[in-house]
Every structure is written in C-alpha cells, then in structure tokens.
Amino acid sequence: MKVLLINGSPKASGNTARALEEMTGIFHKEGVETEILHVGNKVIRGCVACGSCGSTGKCVFNDLVNEAALKLEAADGLVLASPVYYASANATLIAFLDRLFYSTHFSKAMKVGAAVVVARRGGTTASFDELNKYFTISEMPVASGRYWNNVFGAAPGQAEADEEGLQNMRILARNMTFLMRGIALAREKVGMPEQEKITFTNFVR
Ligand SMILES: Cc1cc2nc3c(=O)[nH]c(=O)nc-3n(C[C@H](O)[C@H](O)[C@H](O)COP(=O)(O)O)c2cc1C
Numbered sequence: 001m002k003v004l005l006i007n008g009s010p011k012a013s014g015n016t017a018r019a020l021e022e023m024t025g026i027f028h029k030e031g032v033e034t035e036i037l038h039v040g041n042k043v044i045r046g047c048v049a050c051g052s053c054g055s056t057g058k059c060v061f062n063d064l065v066n067e068a069a070l071k072l073e074a075a076d077g078l079v080l081a082s083p084v085y086y087a088s089a090n091a092t093l094i095a096f097l098d099r100l101f102y103s104t105h106f107s108k109a110m111k112v113g114a115a116v117v118v119a120r121r122g123g124t125t126a127s128f129d130e131l132n133k134y135f136t137i138s139e140m141p142v143a144s145g146r147y148w149n150n151v152f153g154a155a156p157g158q159a160e161a162d163e164e165g166l167q168n169m170r171i172l173a174r175n176m177t178f179l180m181r182g183i184a185l186a187r188e189k190v191g192m193p194e195q196e197k198i199t200f201t202n203f204v205r
Contacts, residue, residue, distance in 0.1 A: 087123025
C-alpha cells in the first residue's frame with residue numbers, strides 16, 4: 001500500500017510540510033509506504049493546451065509532471081497539500097495538477113484522494129474545494145477527516161499550536177488507510193466497477 005503526498009508549498013519545512021508529517025507518522029505506523037513530492041518550490045509552467053498528450057499520454061514538457069505520473073500510477077492514494085494563497089491553492093501546484101491530470105491516460109479510479117490546506121486565517125474551504133475537484137473528476141473516492149482538512153499557521157512552525165488541525169491530520173490518515181485497505185479487499189473479492197467507454201458531449205451547437 002503506497003501513498004503519494006504532494007507538498008504544494010514553496011517551503012520545505014513550513015506549515016504544509018508539518019501537516020504532511022503528521023499524516024506520514026500515522027501511515028508509517030499503519031505500514032503504509034509514503035513518498036513526499038515537493039512541488040511548490042519548482043518552476044512549473046501551466047498547460048498550453050497543445051493537445052500532444054492526447055496521443056502520447058504524457059505532457060509535452062518533460063519535467064516533474066511526467067515523473068509524478070509514474071508515481072501516481074503506482075500509488076493507492078494521493079494527498080494534495082497546499083498553502084492558501086489569496087483564497088486559492090498555490091499557483092505552482094495548480095499548474096502541476098492541471099498538467100498531471102490532463103496529460104495522463106491511466107485510470108485513477110479507486111485511488112483514494114485527500115486534500116489538505118494550510119492558511120493563516122481565511123480561504124481554506126475554497127482551496128479545499130479546488131483540490132478535491134481533481135479527485136471527483138477522476139473516479140477517486142475522497143477520504144475525509146473530522147473537519148474540512150485545514151491547519152492554521154502563518155510563519156513556519158506556527159502549525160504546531162493548531163492541535164485540532166494536527167489531530168485531524170492523524171484522523172484523516174487513519175481514515176485514508178482504512179479506505180485504501182477496504183478498496184483493495186473489494187477489488188479482490190468483487191472486482192472493480194465496470195468501465196464504460198467515455199462519451200464527451202460538448203455544449204456547442
Ligand atoms: C502570496 C501569499 C498569499 C497568501 N494568502 C493567504 C490567504 O488568502 N489566506 C490566508 O489565511 N493566508 C494566506 N497566506 C498565508 C499562508 O497561507 C500561510 O503563511 C501558510 O502557513 C503558509 O504555509 P507554508 O508554511 O507551508 O508555506 C498567504 C501567503 C502568501 C505568501
């Protein structure tokens with residue numbers, strides 16, 4: 001069982017990293033393998049809508065996005081964590097996620113997703129919704145905690161004082177582990193849901 005965790009903060013040891021650390025502590029206790037990919041400190045351009053991935057299944061810009069695609073394909077779960085910037089997820093992370101989800105053709109169905117947002121004060125639920133949308137367009141069940149998954153803090157280290165937020169990270173990691181295990185069992189016992197060929201109906205007349 002393996003979880004890929006994406007740190008969307010430019011800071012390696014900021015509050016987002018602290019939230020992820022609380023989750024990985026539980027994953028390791030539960031015997032779940034983890035890999036943290038630091039995305040927020042990279043220079044990652046946005047999608048140029050060239051359509052090349054339609055035939056290749058990978059992004060025309062051969063950077064961290066294509067590396068992450070291999071990791072995501074092998075993972076049972078994906079955690080997307082971001083600091084809140086102007087009531088939105090970090091722009092670098094969004095550029096990365098747009099290209100990752102758009103360019104890859106492998107099925108993400110039943111990989112469990114969890115979104116985590118970190119803020120000084122506001123914009124958490126909008127950012128949380130933004131990140132969850134990558135899961136819910138990809139047949140990915142969403143793991144939840146005891147609150148919308150946010151951790152509060154401004155300067156690095158301040159998240160330490162958000163006891164409820166950190167507790168929720170532990171709960172979230174346990175719930176995610178349970179869901180991944182349940183899905184693995186269901187896959188073995190009853191198989192995956194039937195897949196249909198996708199129909200695109202564009203609203204253009
Ligand atoms: C450009 C920028 C915009 C920000 N916008 C918000 C915001 O809209 N709401 C908020 O509560 N905090 C905002 N913050 C504060 C960060 O979300 C907060 O410091 C967070 O802990 C950073 O996480 P990190 O330490 O993992 O980078 C902003 C910070 C920056 C640099």
